[in-house]
Amino acid sequence: AQKVTQAQTEISVVEKEDVTLDCVYETRDTTYYLFWYKQPPSGELVFLIRRNSFDEQNEISGRYSWNFQKSTSSFNFTITASQVVDSAVYFCALSSFNKFYFGSGTKLNVKP
Amino acid sequence: EAGVAQSPRYKIIEKRQSVAFWCNPISGHATLYWYQQILGQGPKLLIQFQNNGVVDDSQLPKDRFSAERLKGVDSTLKIQPAKLEDSAVYLCASSLDTGRETQYFGPGTRLLVL
Numbered sequence: 001a002q003k004v005t006q007a008q009t010e011i012s013v014v015e016k017e018d019v020t021l022d023c024v025y026e027t028r029d030t031t032y033y034l035f036w037y038k039q040p041p042s043g044e045l046v047f048l049i050r051r052n053s054f055d056e057q058n059e060i061s062g063r064y065s066w067n068f069q070k071s072t073s074s075f076n077f078t079i080t081a082s083q084v085v086d087s088a089v090y091f092c093a094l095s096s097f098n099k100f101y102f103g104s105g106t107k108l109n110v111k112p
Numbered sequence: 113e114a115g116v117a118q119s120p121r122y123k124i125i126e127k128r129q130s131v132a133f134w135c136n137p138i139s140g141h142a143t144l145y146w147y148q149q150i151l152g153q154g155p156k157l158l159i160q161f162q163n164n165g166v167v168d169d170s171q172l173p174k175d176r177f178s179a180e181r182l183k184g185v186d187s188t189l190k191i192q193p194a195k196l197e198d199s200a201v202y203l204c205a206s207s208l209d210t211g212r213e214t215q216y217f218g219p220g221t222r223l224l225v226l
Contacts (some may be wrong), residue, residue: 031212033212034211035214036215042219042220043201043222044217044218045155045203045205045217045222046217046219047214047215047217048214050214052212091154091156095212098210098212099157099168100145100157101217102154102155102156103127103154104153104154105153107156
């Protein structure tokens with residue numbers, strides 16, 4: 001069965017700290033895609049990144065970076081030098097066998 | 113490029129009433145999704161359309177929920193009659209094609225059933 005686990009329900013950090021959000025997935029599909037979305041208090045889910053199962057290169061975009069490790073079925077997300085505007089719920093998602101699976105989300109609180 | 117549009121943004125109804133939500137996907141996107149998101153949880157897929165055909169409605173409570181996408185563009189989700197447990201945010205998303213394409217989400221409709 002396909003599944004996405006985000007074990008961290010809520011994380012609180014102080015501004016400028018680095019923070020890593022964990023994502024572990026399960027699938028028997030050989031070709032799948034992984035995603036991260038941000039949901040700020042306004043409620044809209046904002047797409048952050050899409051990564052296919054054949055590309056294990058880590059990606060960096062500004063203060064955001066993603067670490068994809070097939071060996072541990074993980075796709076972790078790190079925010080460097082966090083800011084108050086990063087406060088949101090972050091969802092990891094898996095697209096496998098033509099279906100989408102969302103994790104339960106990690107709420108990130110960044111305090112000034 | 114315009115994003116996914118949804119209306120209304122907020123709706124308050126009493127139980128046993130009916131309600132309808134509207135979604136207009138990104139132009140050119142063949143696939144449209146309706147999700148239900150209960151507070152503190154991740155989105156749960158209710159129904160997925162590919163053009164005007166239903167791909168997956170396995171989690172749609174068909175005794176009270178219905179959805180249509182008649183011309184393969186915009187879509188309507190209806191609840192009739194509403195129950196207290198239907199209070200949630202209803203999210204619409206669209207993607208170029210089904211399966212592995214990135215889904216882009218609208219702002220959602222917050223429904224409160226009293």
